[in-house]
Amino acid sequence: MQIRSMFFKANASAALANPVLQGNLRTSKGKFVDKRRAAVADFEAEGGDFEAMRAAAAEVRNLVLKDLDLWLEKFESAATARGATVLWAKDGEEICRHVVDIARRHSVRKAVKSKSMLSEEAGLNQALEASNVQPVETDLGEYILQINDNEPPSHIIAPVIHKSLDEVADLFEKTHRKPRKTEIPELTREAREALRAHFLDADMGISGGNFLVAETGSVALVTNEGNGRMVTTLPRVHVVVTGIEKVIPTLEDLSLLLRVLIRSATGQHISNYVSLLTGVKRPDEHDGPEHLYYILVDNGRADLVGSQFQDMLRCIRCGACMNHCPVYQTIGGHAYGWVYPGPMGSVLTPLYNGLDKAIDLPHAATLCNQCGVVCPVKIPLPELLRKLREQQVEKNLRPWLERVAIKGWAWVAGKPKLYALGTWFGVRYLNWLAGGKNRIGVLGAAPEWTLGRDFPAPEGKTFRELYSTRRR
Amino acid sequence: MRVALFVTCLVDMMRPRIGFAAIRLLEAAGCEVVVPETQTCCGQPAFNSGDRASAAKLAKKVIAEFEAHEYIVAPSGSCADQIRNEYPGLLADEPEWHRRALAFCPRVFELTDFLTRVAQPAELPGGFRGSITYHDSCAGLRSLGIKEQPRALLAQLPGVELREMPGAEECCGFGGTFSVKFGEISAAIAEKKCANACTTNADAIVGGDLGCLLNIEGKLRRMGDEKTRVLHVAEVLAGDR
Ligand code: SF4
Numbered sequence: 001m002q003i004r005s006m007f008f009k010a011n012a013s014a015a016l017a018n019p020v021l022q023g024n025l026r027t028s029k030g031k032f033v034d035k036r037r038a039a040v041a042d043f044e045a046e047g048g049d050f051e052a053m054r055a056a057a058a059e060v061r062n063l064v065l066k067d068l069d070l071w072l073e074k075f076e077s078a079a080t081a082r083g084a085t086v087l088w089a090k091d092g093e094e095i096c097r098h099v100v101d102i103a104r105r106h107s108v109r110k111a112v113k114s115k116s117m118l119s120e121e122a123g124l125n126q127a128l129e130a131s132n133v134q135p136v137e138t139d140l141g142e143y144i145l146q147i148n149d150n151e152p153p154s155h156i157i158a159p160v161i162h163k164s165l166d167e168v169a170d171l172f173e174k175t176h177r178k179p180r181k182t183e184i185p186e187l188t189r190e191a192r193e194a195l196r197a198h199f200l201d202a203d204m205g206i207s208g209g210n211f212l213v214a215e216t217g218s219v220a221l222v223t224n225e226g227n228g229r230m231v232t233t234l235p236r237v238h239v240v241v242t243g244i245e246k247v248i249p250t251l252e253d254l255s256l257l258l259r260v261l262i263r264s265a266t267g268q269h270i271s272n273y274v275s276l277l278t279g280v281k282r283p284d285e286h287d288g289p290e291h292l293y294y295i296l297v298d299n300g301r302a303d304l305v306g307s308q309f310q311d312m313l314r315c316i317r318c319g320a321c322m323n324h325c326p327v328y329q330t331i332g333g334h335a336y337g338w339v340y341p342g343p344m345g346s347v348l349t350p351l352y353n354g355l356d357k358a359i360d361l362p363h364a365a366t367l368c369n370q371c372g373v374v375c376p377v378k379i380p381l382p383e384l385l386r387k388l389r390e391q392q393v394e395k396n397l398r399p400w401l402e403r404v405a406i407k408g409w410a411w412v413a414g415k416p417k418l419y420a421l422g423t424w425f426g427v428r429y430l431n432w433l434a435g436g437k438n439r440i441g442v443l444g445a446a447p448e449w450t451l452g453r454d455f456p457a458p459e460g461k462t463f464r465e466l467y468s469t470r471r472r
Numbered sequence: 473m474r475v476a477l478f479v480t481c482l483v484d485m486m487r488p489r490i491g492f493a494a495i496r497l498l499e500a501a502g503c504e505v506v507v508p509e510t511q512t513c514c515g516q517p518a519f520n521s522g523d524r525a526s527a528a529k530l531a532k533k534v535i536a537e538f539e540a541h542e543y544i545v546a547p548s549g550s551c552a553d554q555i556r557n558e559y560p561g562l563l564a565d566e567p568e569w570h571r572r573a574l575a576f577c578p579r580v581f582e583l584t585d586f587l588t589r590v591a592q593p594a595e596l597p598g599g600f601r602g603s604i605t606y607h608d609s610c611a612g613l614r615s616l617g618i619k620e621q622p623r624a625l626l627a628q629l630p631g632v633e634l635r636e637m638p639g640a641e642e643c644c645g646f647g648g649t650f651s652v653k654f655g656e657i658s659a660a661i662a663e664k665k666c667a668n669a670c671t672t673n674a675d676a677i678v679g680g681d682l683g684c685l686l687n688i689e690g691k692l693r694r695m696g697d698e699k700t701r702v703l704h705v706a707e708v709l710a711g712d713r
Contacts, residue, residue: 012657326643326661327654364654366647366661367520368610389522402521402653410518410526413481414533416510423485439693446652452659453690456486463479463488467507470492 001123001152005337005349005358012364015331024164025332032158032323035267036374043263050263057260058378060253061314064245068305071214071247072296078217082279084292088244091299092122098295099124099206099239100131106237106291108133108203112195114221114228115139116208117156117317118241118297120339121352124206125150135206136198138227140191144168147175154333156340157265157319162332195227205231205289209242210316211257212294215250218278219294222262222271232277238289244296245313251276257316260376265318300352308387312347314377321371321381327364336361343371343381350388356397362388420464427458473591475503476541478534478555478580480548481513482682490682493710494547494583500710501593508537514546516554520648524562531559532569535576543590544580547706548681549612550648552582557615582612583706584621584680598709601631602675606705607665607688608641609681622680622705632708635672639665646687662691669700676701678708 004011015021040050064071076086089095095118103111111133113119125135125146137146141159145151148171153159160168165184172190173180181187207228209219219240221228232238248254254276262271281288304313322328322342333341337358338349346361367382375381392398412419433440434457443450475498479491491507498505515530534555538544546552556577563569587593604626612618626632645651645661665688669677677692677700679685689702 009654012654016656016660326645326664327657330645330657330660330664363650364657366610366643366645366650366658368643368647369614370610370641370643373614386520386522389520390524391522393522393524398522403523406518406521406523406649407526409513410515410523410530413512413515413530416512419512423481427485439690446655448652448655448658449690451655453662453687453694456686456689456693458486459488461488463484463491464509466488467491468509 001120001339003338003349003353003357005353005361008335008337008358008360008364011335011337012331015335020164020167021162021332024162025329027164028161029329032267032319036264036320036323037267039263039267039269042269053256053260054376054378057257057316057376058314060248060256061316061377064248065305065310065313068244068247068302071249072244074214075212075217075247078214079279079294080217082217084217084279084294086294086296089295089297089299095119095122095241095295095297096124096127098293099241100127100133102237102239102293103128103131103133103204106203108237110134110136110198110202111204111206112136112138112198112202112231112235113142113206114208114223114231115142115159116206116241117339118208118243118299119206120153121297121299122241124241133204136195136202138195138199138231139223140188140225140227143191143195144171147171152334153339154341155319155322156317162334199230199234202235204237204239205233205235206239206241207231209240209246210261211254212242212247212296213249213251213254213276214247216278218276220254220258221275221277222258222273223275224266224272226273229273229275232275233287233289236289237291237293238277239293239295241295241297243301244298245301245315261316261318264320264374264376304351309347309351309384311379312344312351312384314379315344316377318376320374320376324370324374326366326368326370336364343385344379347381347384347388355388355392355395359392359397362386362392420462423462424465427460427462430455430458431460473503473543474541475505475543475545475586475591476538477505477507478511478514478538478544478546478551479507480546480551480682482686483547486686487682487704490547490704490706493704493706494545496597496710497583497587497593497706498545498591500595500597501587501591503591506541511537514551514554516551517649519554519558519562528562531555531562531573535559535569535572539572539576542579543586544576545583545586546580547583547704549582549609549616549618550681550683552580552585553611553615556580582616582618582680584625585616585618588621588624596625596628596709598629598711599631600629600708600711603633603635603672604676604678604703604708605635605637605669605672605674606640607637607644607669607677607679607684609679609684610643612680613641618680622678625709626678626705629709635674637668637672639668642668644684644687646683648683651683651687658687659691662687663695666691666695666697670697674700676703676708678703678705680705
């Protein structure tokens with residue numbers, strides 16, 4: 001997917017000025033937050049300890065990351081023993097090459113897809129189309145995006161959260177050429193009807209994978225629509241595209257991670273469907289694919305192992321961090337300009353694409369830590385954002401004015417006399433700007449502040465001055 | 473009990489009365505308050521902007537100025553968090569400074585936290601009368617666990633009626649340098665905070681961090697609300713001028 005993160009600020013301004021989007025954000029705001037809170041409360045009411053479970057989940061993920069290569073080898077041999085083929089891809093291009101090769105080998109003309117963020121990273125649909133394979137998204141949200149001229153998703157688990165029911169109704173009317181529907185069940189039925197034919201004549205199913213279980217060589221899929229089941233069992237060929245960091249040791253670990261993932265993501269106790277797929281169809285089985293491929297993708301992940309950003313690889317893609325992020329909730333996901341929005345995206349986008357490609361993202365956060373306290377695998381997102389800021393400073397990537405301002409402030413703060421003098425002038429200057437009022441409408445030194453609010457005027461003198469005169 | 477007040481740079485420049493209110497409260501609790509004269513800033517703007525070297529220099533300065541005192545108190549959760557929780561990591565590469573930081577940091581408190589957990593004043597000087605709604609600032613709430621402390625203190629004032637707003641724990645959009653780098657987003661978040669606060673119809677919005685309060689006040693006034701007061705919890709507890 002084309003990266004547009006360097007336009008973050010302009011994207012955000014446009015999002016703020018878009019009344020439809022703002023309305024949709026207001027409608028969706030808080031739903032996931034409330035549901036997660038209720039799920040955690042239920043869990044605790046039944047005697048569970050959610051915090052302990054988060055800690056355990058983080059520990060499982062850490063254990064894997066410590067010996068990632070070994071767990072991957074383990075997974076590979078278990079999966080291969082059950083008839084699957086494991087392929088490795090170092091970047092998006094290689095993902096596309098593998099999938100296109102597989103399609104060619106099995107004479108595939110149509111591929112049905114369930115959700116895979118990695119196929120977004122790779123721009124897989126375009127590559128398939130270029131090779132005369134028709135990709136059909138079957139996750140309802142992804143389907144809506146696909147028929148809307150391949151619009152990018154704005155959320156990792158609710159890709160069309162930025163759209164209203166009305167917008168979807170219009171789109172369906174236009175695409176399906178049927179009378180306009182306005183109720184969700186009717187719209188869903190219409191999409192199902194459109195998709196059913198595709199499921200039946202697709203030769204290939206492409207899915208992501210929530211977890212890869214090393215001990216059994218299985219992939220676990222968490223969905224709410226059942227399309228994942230069809231994608232992975234109906235076509236002759238099933239291709240799983242997922243990141244190398246998704247491996248976990250055992251089924252026991254899977255049950256733990258599912259418990260935190262689903263509660264954190266949608267607030268359900270368990271999703272409508274959890275599929276655990278192991279190997280190709282055996283002679284005594286009725287369904288399942290004849291050919292199963294795993295494409296395990298690096299795309300920047302291996303470099304994070306052992307780095308100061310390794311914690312980020314624990315991510316299990318639940319979306320809680322964006323649901324709880326004041327910035328995401330105000331501007332939506334598209335402004336972030338790549339596959340992953342919100343706090344996790346602000347960490348991943350620069351790490352996977354280059355610091356200079358997403359210069360604003362590590363700063364696009366108030367560091368409120370609403371994300372860090374809900375992350376089911378305890379990723380210290382604000383700390384990682386701050387570390388990215390440090391790297392930007394080390395590499396001289398920040399605007400010079402900002403660097404001078406921060407360095408200057410810190411330098412003056414290191415010299416108490418100069419600081420006292422500076423603040424003496426500072427407050428008088430601000431008061432002069434306020435012109436006798438209790439606020440400043442336009443602040444030249446920090447014009448961004450007064451774009452949407454006033455700057456309260458200072459009291460008049462510094463504490464320092466007053467204290468030295470009042471001191472007994 | 474000897475307490476050194478860390479005034480914070482924002483209070484120093486913008487709202488000295490909060491500093492004096494903090495002194496009154498600490499004295500009411502029987503503390504002897506000193507205000508080290510050479511203090512400036514805790515270094516958080518540099519730290520959060522990725523300028524670790526500058527932040528480390530200021531951290532050393534704060535430690536050297538304050539470490540002789542038994543307790544160090546700041547009328548800000550964000551500065552107290554910076555000092556208490558970030559200094560040791562910031563100085564981890566310098567063994568001598570790291571040792572000093574570890575000895576120093578646990579003695580650094582946010583004002584309401586200190587008053588409820590350590591000083592425990594029997595009586596508060598404040599006589600505020602009216603309804604208030606409390607904004608929980610992020611660093612104080614999530615890094616220092618400050619939630620009940622200000623509420624317990626406010627409950628000691630008979631004239632105060634506390635009305636909780638929806639989303640009291642949500643960020644107000646200030647975020648330090650975020651507020652001047654992404655002014656539009658910051659103000660849009662502040663607008664939601666103000667809307668939530670205003671549903672309570674309280675006479676005053678009260679909080680423990682001046683950064684958030686300036687943000688909220690600035691937004692309220694721009695929205696045309698001239699009457700809702702925006703006050704630091706120390707001002708309410710120490711008496712309304
Ligand atoms: S960073 Fe944490 S909260 Fe965000 S998507 Fe990943 S696991 Fe979920």
